[in-house]
Amino acid sequence: MKKLRPIIPYTLLAVAGFAISTHAAESTTPRAVVELYTSQGCNSCPPADRVLYEINQEHSELLLLSFHVDYWNYLGWTDPFSDAKFSERQRDYANRMRERYVYTPQVIINGDYVVRATDRQKIESTSATLPAILDHADIALNSPQPNQPTHGTVTLHATNQPTTGLGAHIWLIGFDHEHQRDVLSGENAGKRLVHANVVREMVALGAWDGTERKIPFTLSESYDGGIAVLIQNGRGGPITGAEMIRFKE
Numbered sequence: 001m002k003k004l005r006p007i008i009p010y011t012l013l014a015v016a017g018f019a020i021s022t023h024a025a026e027s028t029t030p031r032a033v034v035e036l037y038t039s040q041g042c043n044s045c046p047p048a049d050r051v052l053y054e055i056n057q058e059h060s061e062l063l064l065l066s067f068h069v070d071y072w073n074y075l076g077w078t079d080p081f082s083d084a085k086f087s088e089r090q091r092d093y094a095n096r097m098r099e100r101y102v103y104t105p106q107v108i109i110n111g112d113y114v115v116r117a118t119d120r121q122k123i124e125s126t127s128a129t130l131p132a133i134l135d136h137a138d139i140a141l142n143s144p145q146p147n148q149p150t151h152g153t154v155t156l157h158a159t160n161q162p163t164t165g166l167g168a169h170i171w172l173i174g175f176d177h178e179h180q181r182d183v184l185s186g187e188n189a190g191k192r193l194v195h196a197n198v199v200r201e202m203v204a205l206g207a208w209d210g211t212e213r214k215i216p217f218t219l220s221e222s223y224d225g226g227i228a229v230l231i232q233n234g235r236g237g238p239i240t241g242a243e244m245i246r247f248k249e
Helices: 046-058 084-096 120-129
Strands: 032-038 062-068 106-109 113-115 137-141 151-156 168-182 192-208 213-218 226-233 239-246
Touching (some): 032 046, 032 120, 046 192, 084 192, 106 120, 113 120, 137 226, 151 168, 192 226
Antiparallel strands (some): 137 151, 151 213, 168 192, 168 226, 226 239
C-alpha cells in the first residue's frame, strides 16, 4: 500500500522502553535494530506485523520496534498507536535514501537497509550479517514504582572514533511488549491485529560529540516492553549504536 507524500525532513534518533516492578535487568547491546513502519489502517500491514511478532519471539538479540504512522488514519480507522513523529521519522529515511514517497509496511534495518517487510528470512539474514551495532551506551534505571513513569540515566561512553559531519543524535524510546486489537472499521475491519514492541514514546536526548556524557531521563508514562537508546548519524541516517532493557521476554 503506497501513497505519494511530500518528504519533510526531520532529525531522528531513537531509544526505547519501560518496565514494571520486576525490571532489574541490565542493559544490553542488540545485534541489530529492526524498525517496522506499519498502520492498523493499512490492509497490507497485518502480514508484516505477524512476521515481526514471530521474529521477536525467537530473536532476543535483536531490537525490533513497531512504529505506527498516522497518514492512513483518514481511511476510516484511527490507529490508536499512531503518531505524527513516527511518520516524520520515516520521511527522514525517505529523504536521505532519495525515495519519492513513504509507504507501509516497510522494514529498515540499522537505519540504512530496506528489506521487504514480509520476508522473514531476509530480515533475519540481513540482521545477522550486517556489522554489529556498537556498544556506546548504558542505561541505568532508578527504582521505579509499579505503573509509574520510568526514569533513570543514559551514560554515553567516550569513543576515539571521529564524529561524522552529520553529527550523532541520541533518541530514547519507550515501547509496549505486545498489543492485540480488534479493528472495527476501515480497510482491516473485522480483523484482530497483533503487534510486537509497539513504540509509544520517542524522546530526543540531543546531539553527541563522542565524549562521555550522563543524561538523566524520565518518560511520560509506564511502558511494559522496555526502553532503548539509539545513536544515529544525522537526519534519518544510519544507526551506529544502541542499547536496550527488556521488561518482558
